[in-house]
Amino acid sequence: MEKFLEKLSDILEVDLLLPTQDMKQLDLWDSLTVLSILAYIDEEFGVSVESPELANIRTPTELFSLVQSKL
Amino acid sequence: MNFKFKNASITGVLSVVPSNTLDFFEEMDAFNFSAARSRKLAEVMGFSKHRVVSEGKTSVDLAVVGLKHLFDHGFLKKEDVSGIIFVTQSPDFFIPANSHILHGFFDFSEDVFCLDITQGCAGYIVGLIQAFMQIDSGAEKIVLVNADTLSSKVSKQDRNSWPLIGDAAAITIVERDRQEVETKAIVKFRGSGRHALQIPAGAFREPPSEFSKILKDDGTGNLRSRENLIMDGTAIFNFVQENIPPLIDQLVEYSGISKVDFDYFVFHQPNKFMLEKLAQKMEVPQEKVIKNVVESFGNSSGVTIPLAITHNLSEALNSTSLRLCLAGFGVGLTWGAMDIQISPLDFCKIIED
Numbered sequence: 217m218e219k220f221l222e223k224l225s226d227i228l229e230v231d232l233l234l235p236t237q238d239m240k241q242l243d244l245w246d247s248l249t250v251l252s253i254l255a256y257i258d259e260e261f262g263v264s265v266e267s268p269e270l271a272n273i274r275t276p277t278e279l280f281s282l283v284q285s286k287l
Numbered sequence: 288m289n290f291k292f293k294n295a296s297i298t299g300v301l302s303v304v305p306s307n308t309l310d311f312f313e314e315m316d317a318f319n320f321s322a323a324r325s326r327k328l329a330e331v332m333g334f335s336k337h338r339v340v341s342e343g344k345t346s347v348d349l350a351v352v353g354l355k356h357l358f359d360h361g362f363l364k365k366e367d368v369s370g371i372i373f374v375t376q377s378p379d380f381f382i383p384a385n386s387h388i389l390h391g392f393f394d395f396s397e398d399v400f401c402l403d404i405t406q407g408c409a410g411y412i413v414g415l416i417q418a419f420m421q422i423d424s425g426a427e428k429i430v431l432v433n434a435d436t437l438s439s440k441v442s443k444q445d446r447n448s449w450p451l452i453g454d455a456a457a458i459t460i461v462e463r464d465r466q467e468v469e470t471k472a473i474v475k476f477r478g479s480g481r482h483a484l485q486i487p488a489g490a491f492r493e494p495p496s497e498f499s500k501i502l503k504d505d506g507t508g509n510l511r512s513r514e515n516l517i518m519d520g521t522a523i524f525n526f527v528q529e530n531i532p533p534l535i536d537q538l539v540e541y542s543g544i545s546k547v548d549f550d551y552f553v554f555h556q557p558n559k560f561m562l563e564k565l566a567q568k569m570e571v572p573q574e575k576v577i578k579n580v581v582e583s584f585g586n587s588s589g590v591t592i593p594l595a596i597t598h599n600l601s602e603a604l605n606s607t608s609l610r611l612c613l614a615g616f617g618v619g620l621t622w623g624a625m626d627i628q629i630s631p632l633d634f635c636k637i638i639e640d
Contacts, residue, residue, distance in 0.1 A: 229323060229327075243321060243323075243324070244323070244324060244327070246324070246446070246447075246507065247447045247507075247520045248327065248328055248331060248332055248560070250520065250521060251520060251521070251524050251560060251561075252331070252560075254521060254524055254525065255524070255528075255560075255564050258528055258564075258568075259564075259567070264525045264528065264529060265521075265525075266521065266522065266525060267519055267521040267522050270521060
């Protein structure tokens, strides 16, 4: 989870994301950062996340849980 | 569906791009993008410049410029042409089809076959297959046109799509010859995924109306109407990552070769990011995967493959032979790949309108 947070923080260009922070409020949350996050999840965990699943996710914790559930 | 063809080759490729060039950084100012965001988009996605037709110009206009060039410079003789295939999703009219317009404009003989194909990102592969099939049946020389002017269907207030849209045309000559190296292709379809890339209104299912022109916010600050192109970036990214690597594996097995036998991978050019990720996933060297079309021209749907060839391989293809892996993926959903040997071409260049 720590490495996950670091990577997401890097992509979203914030100092350090809080696990319960609403990522969609951030300035850099857009189609590009979404793609970068999906690419990272695919490379790191071998898992793919679909649009409808992303619709309900706002925080790193929620995203991490989703990824874990697909492993 | 799988295909194999012998005794036919591509003998020339010409791309036509609008001279009208738009600059991403100038446009981003208008979008109120922060400098950080613009920089990031430019760096990662490869956004820089894109070419769009000036108002009133269509895919036919670009094709006419191309054909005139070929006739004027002695690269093509009207009486040698057996058929015209026009691949587009931005036709001049519902009726008549673009290939008929070209036929009439240049006064081709009555025996010249005309066919329009409604295809997008995989349109070069599908168009080539059609050309090869016609030659298999007896045709001598086919003029394959891939052309689109989808910029007029993209909302200028759609920050996901406007910066990367491009208009262009390409003319590829395919002719019967003694080419012994078989061309192989595999194309797959998934209609259930068709909503990932669509223009919801403007044709028969949802005719144009006052309602279909209303610009709506999609929830992330992008405004578009039902008559505008809408792309689900996430769905497309996942689709490409999951399906293209296995397609290429299937192609090399069908051909009895391996990925290292290809000189270059010339894929549809959605943006630099997706192509880098795809190369990584396929475990092929980044230098063999062409990914520089969006930054200079934008994404012109089915035209990006021939545009990539003329933009990168002109010098090589003037004098040497290359074995290329072409792949188109997108609208449909359609995904197709082709293993093709290209011998020194009669012409391989880009011109402006």
